[in-house]
Amino acid sequence: MTEFPAWLTSNVPAAARHPGLAVAALGSAQALGRSGFALTSPxxxxxxxxxxxxTATEEDAVAPPLEWSAPPPGSHELVIVVEEASSDAAxxxxxxxxxxxPAQRGKLLEGEVPPRTGKNAFGNSEWLLPDPxxxxxxxxxxxxxxxxxxxxLMPGASRAELLASLQGTITACAVLPATFTGGAGEDAGFDDDDI
Incomplete structure (x- = not known):
């Protein structure tokens, strides 16, 4: 496993520094937060x-709302990747x-269906509910x-396909860490060891 990039350590908690994260592969010190580019959530x-x-704790759970500032000039499209960063897997x-x-200031509302989505770890194109x-x-x-x-890319592309298509094209990137602790007695009916 490769090392976690030093330029990213101040933006990512120690327990979330998985070297395989998309931002570790695609981002750079120059791209991180370039021109004030930032990702937040209300x-x-x-x-x-x-x-x-x-999360999987609630029956009608949806993806959280996200907001972002305008990217630098010359940007054509925005991409969001959410990963479980404390995994021991490769x-x-x-x-x-x-x-x-669109490459402009914008947002996704709570539960809003994005323009295009790819496959999550379970092979479907939805928000994969955290379920530790x-x-x-x-x-x-x-x-x-x-x-x-x-x-x-066509909708339903894999993470590997998306990351491959993004290589060498990143004008800016930003990160937003979060946590979730599994609740007692909750079970969404699937093996959640790595989610």
Whole structure:
């Protein structure tokens, strides 16, 4: 496993520094927060615990709302990747792949269906609800990328396909860490060891 990039350490909590994160592969010190590019959420602050309404704890859970500032000039499209960053696996579990977002200041509302989505760790194109074992805290990293070329990927593309298509195109990136602790007695009916 490669080392976690030093330029990213001040933006990512120690427990969430998985070297396989998308931002570690695609970003750079120059791209991180370039021109004030930032990712935020009206539902949680950086490092906060996700509300259960965005996790497997609640039956009608949806993806959290996200907001971002304008990317640098020359950007053509925005991409969001959400990964479980405290995993021991070679690759972090992918919770959400979103692209087709205009390269301007914008937002996704709570539960809003994005323009294009790719496959999460379970192979479907939805927000993968965080579902850690009871009492166990997991770290999640919301990542946004501005790219200088429009993506030509079809909906349902894999994480590997998305990352490959983004290589060498990133004009700016930003991250937003969050956590979630599994509740006692909760079970969404699937093996949640790596989610």
């Amino acid at each position: 539902a949680f602050r950086a490092g906060d615990e996700l509300d259960p309404s965005f 690759e972090p579990a992918c919770h959400w792949l979103v692209w087709g977002l 074992p009871a009492g166990e805290q997991r770290h999640y990293l919301f990542q946004i990328f501005a790219t200088d070329l429009p993506l030509v």
